[in-house]
Amino acid sequence: MDLLRQRILKEGIVLDGNILKVDSFINHQIDPVLAYEIGLEFYKRFSDLKIDKVLTIETSGIAFALFTAYHFRVPLVFAKKHQGKNMLEDVYCSKVYSYTKEKEYTISVSCRYVYPGDRILLVDDFLANGQALLGLIDIAKQAGASVLGAGIVIEKGFQPGGKVLRNQGIRLESLVVIDSFKDRKIIFREDEK
Amino acid sequence: MDLLRQRILKEGIVLDGNILKVDSFINHQIDPVLAYEIGLEFYKRFSDLKIDKVLTIETSGIAFALFTAYHFRVPLVFAKKHQGKNMLEDVYCSKVYSYTKEKEYTISVSCRYVYPGDRILLVDDFLANGQALLGLIDIAKQAGASVLGAGIVIEKGFQPGGKVLRNQGIRLESLVVIDSFKDRKIIFREDEK
Numbered sequence: 268m269d270l271l272r273q274r275i276l277k278e279g280i281v282l283d284g285n286i287l288k289v290d291s292f293i294n295h296q297i298d299p300v301l302a303y304e305i306g307l308e309f310y311k312r313f314s315d316l317k318i319d320k321v322l323t324i325e326t327s328g329i330a331f332a333l334f335t336a337y338h339f340r341v342p343l344v345f346a347k348k349h350q351g352k353n354m355l356e357d358v359y360c361s362k363v364y365s366y367t368k369e370k371e372y373t374i375s376v377s378c379r380y381v382y383p384g385d386r387i388l389l390v391d392d393f394l395a396n397g398q399a400l401l402g403l404i405d406i407a408k409q410a411g412a413s414v415l416g417a418g419i420v421i422e423k424g425f426q427p428g429g430k431v432l433r434n435q436g437i438r439l440e441s442l443v444v445i446d447s448f449k450d451r452k453i454i455f456r457e458d459e460k
Numbered sequence: 461m462d463l464l465r466q467r468i469l470k471e472g473i474v475l476d477g478n479i480l481k482v483d484s485f486i487n488h489q490i491d492p493v494l495a496y497e498i499g500l501e502f503y504k505r506f507s508d509l510k511i512d513k514v515l516t517i518e519t520s521g522i523a524f525a526l527f528t529a530y531h532f533r534v535p536l537v538f539a540k541k542h543q544g545k546n547m548l549e550d551v552y553c554s555k556v557y558s559y560t561k562e563k564e565y566t567i568s569v570s571c572r573y574v575y576p577g578d579r580i581l582l583v584d585d586f587l588a589n590g591q592a593l594l595g596l597i598d599i600a601k602q603a604g605a606s607v608l609g610a611g612i613v614i615e616k617g618f619q620p621g622g623k624v625l626r627n628q629g630i631r632l633e634s635l636v637v638i639d640s641f642k643d644r645k646i647i648f649r650e651d652e653k
Contacts, residue, residue: 297529298535333495344488344489345490
């Protein structure tokens with residue numbers, strides 16, 4: 268997605284530890300017009316599917332998942348993060364390890380909002396190690412729902428998440444894939460489309 | 461806003477402790493078409509103002525703030541919540557007490573995303589005691605920005621937040637105001653418009 272790539276080149280900052288800072292338009296300040304276009308792009312790429320709902324995790328996936336759900340005219344459900352281990356009733360839970368924060372947390376979704384037979388599209392802002400998406404897939408499986416695909420705004424192609432998910436048969440659409448950071452320069456993979 | 465009131469009457473559940481559960485369309489599962497209409501309603505109600513950005517707090521205000529920002533064609537900034545007390549650099553912080561969770565947390569916004577002179581519209585899903593909005597107003601003040609108004613999806617009119625904010629001269633637009641829960645029935649204040 269060229270609009271997104273240009274914006275990353277213009278405003279993205281590469282930090283130590285292969286961290287890409289895009290908090291001026293993705294995950295602290297959000298450009299709602301870009302988010303609208305991102306949602307529309309996911310809608311187009313998955314428009315051959317009959318989707319019942321969009322599923323993401325709080326917080327920074329919500330904006331992109333919301334516009335995707337808006338274009339599909341289906342509900343958005345966001346999984347909640349808990350730092351404690353206390354389980355609530357009537358929720359599906361999964362444990363997710365964050366490599367960035369070096370800790371495990373629990374995500375949960377109410378049983379009232381994911382049903383057996385639901386056809387689910389996952390949306391998230393970043394894909395690196397894939398732990399967050401694997402947690403959402405686990406929750407969908409517990410609920411008896413099917414994950415039909417996953418839309419990712421920025422995939423770090425040099426980390427294993429994309430491969431792990433594709434190997435599981437998940438249809439993954441990443442709007443940009445970053446192959447490496449060379450001397451703090453962002454190298455994109457050629458568009459796969 | 462009649463659309464919202466009808467939805468609350470249809471799906472809202474009144475729990476002990478004056479809690480209104482609306483997580484089927486507001487704060488766990490979100491109806492994106494309703495969220496779009498809510499954003500449009502805030503845009504109309506504040507359309508006489510020149511707004512530079514919309515400010516909210518993660519998580520459940522984001523959807524409504526995002527659509528409001530989309531209609532105004534301005535950026536959305538969401539304050540982040542921290543449970544710890546460790547301050548980050550280059551952020552404005554404010555302490556917020558949550559009566560629901562009975563604990564204090566810190567909210568922060570990067571100094572790069574709120575500037576002196578910014579004209580800010582606050583948006584949040586609920587207004588009860590007003591602590592979250594007062595925290596955002598504090599951050600705007602620290603940054604030298606002006607809060608021109610606040611758009612609230614659901615105001616609990618029997619709690620003091622609305623009065624506190626109006627007494628401070630904040631122009632408050634609540635899409636629905638709930639006056640009381642009588643025998644678990646939701647009693648709305650007559651529309652002020």
